[in-house]
Amino acid sequence: MILLLLLLCVQGNIARIIEKRQVFQRGPDHEQFKWPNNTVHYYFDDNLFDQSMSEAVLRAMELISTHTCIKFSTEPSDVMIRMESDPTQNFCYAEIGHVRPHQKFSFVSACYSSGAAAHELIHSLGFIHTHQRSDRDQYLDFKMNLEDMTPDMRDQYKIYEGQTLYVPYDYGSKNIRMTDTMGTEMLAFYDYLMINKYYECSCDTDLKCQNNGYPNPANCSQCNCPYGYGGDDCSRRAEPGQTVMATLEPQTVTIKLDAGFRNGDERQVDFIYSYLWIEAPANKSIVTRIELVSKEKCVPGCSRGGLEIKINDDDRLTSRRFCCGTGQFDRSFHSPTIVMAYNSVGLDEYIIHYRHDP
Ligand SMILES: [Zn+2]
Incomplete structure (x- = not known):
């Protein structure tokens, strides 16, 4: 018997902080949860889906299908995702993997962004959250008590055994300031790699x-x-962006990133980006300090916009992100050190102070 799992993606603070996705394979039968021919079949339920949210879902499909071998098709098939919206709910959810005819995918306005839609689509592809990986406790100081949760919530936080972990645990940094980095609505480099490995692309x-x-x-x-x-x-260097050379003397550079939507609740369906490369002479580490000039966006995970300096040894991993509070110091041993600004609403402005060590 196939166990159907619904993964709720609750909009509450704690859930938003640690949501991410991860490989989930259900033992030797896991192949049956893969979409045949790497093709996900779906349809928007005309009666149940709010068409104003289709842009986010279609953009998420575009992001996934342009970085992986996964295709999305509206051609009829025995197993199809039924896209629906339930206005009485403030969370989104999807069933994990290729499971049954008209399987659920619920997307509501509280989740409106391509990243949130991609999160659900990645569940549909067969993945669970990163914080439910079997190695979770090596990376998280998990203080929530599963016994105090409802069964649905417990399913969100328990560890699933029998997983294949194709990629490193990516929450940014082992730094305890996890709310700066975790659960953002951006597809990570390792998310695409995870899909490609699982589907053998x-x-x-x-x-x-x-x-x-x-x-x-x-x-x-x-x-x-x-x-x-x-x-x-x-x-x-990825574009748009600029490259600067660090010296012993501190220098500054300003990054402005205007995503529009200065007023109200609307925002871009996707992030816009700007990249700064800070180069240094060989064997010199780079020291940076960020000042946030524009309005703070104190959202867990900096999921509306922020700035990330790639300081991890493996710069494919998400590093700590900054969108709130006063300055943040970092030291990087990469040259170039990559500074990534991203934004989905309003004008973000940062001053980056940078130099190299003696
Ligand atoms: Zn989820």
Whole structure:
């Protein structure tokens, strides 16, 4: 008997902080939960789906299908996702994997963004949350008591055994300020890689990708690059952006990122980005301090906009993000050190102070 699992993606603070997704395989039968031919069949239920939210869902499909071998199709099939909206709910959810005819995918306005839609689609592809990985307790100081939760909530936080972990635990940093980095509505480099590994997507190509990129199964003449890298082979800076050279003397650079929607609750369906490369002489670490000039966006995970300096040894991982409060110091041993600003609403302005160590 197939166990149907509904993964609620609750909009409450704690849930938002630690939501992410992860590989979930149900033992030897896990193959049956994969979508055949890497193709996800879906339809919008005309009676139940709020069409004003279709842009977010379609954009999420575009993001996934342009970085992986997954395709989304409205062609009829035995198993299809039924896209619906329940105005009485303030959460979104999806069933995990390829499970049954008209399987559930509920998307409501509280989740409106391409990242939130992608989160649910990744459940549909067969993945659970990162915080439910079998190695979770090595990375999180998990203080919630499962015994105090309703069964639905417990399903959100319990660890699932029998998983294959294709990618590293990506929450940014082991730093205890986890609310700065976790659960943002941005598809991580490792999310795409996880999908590609699970669905065995690859390219038969001589293309050599730089900086830990890999050939993109959706377009084998280009690489999937870690954030901050661009060009066909990830050897260049992603655009738009600028490159500066650190010196011993502190210098400053300003980053402004205007996503529009200055008033009201509306925001971009997707983030806009700007990249700064800070270069330094060989073997010199780079010290940065960020000042937030514009209005604070004190949202868990900096999920409306923020600034991330890639300081992890593995700069494919999400680093700590900054959108709130006073300055943040970081030290990086990468040259270039990548600073990524992203925004979905209003004008964000940062001053970056930077220098290299003696
Ligand atoms: Zn979820």
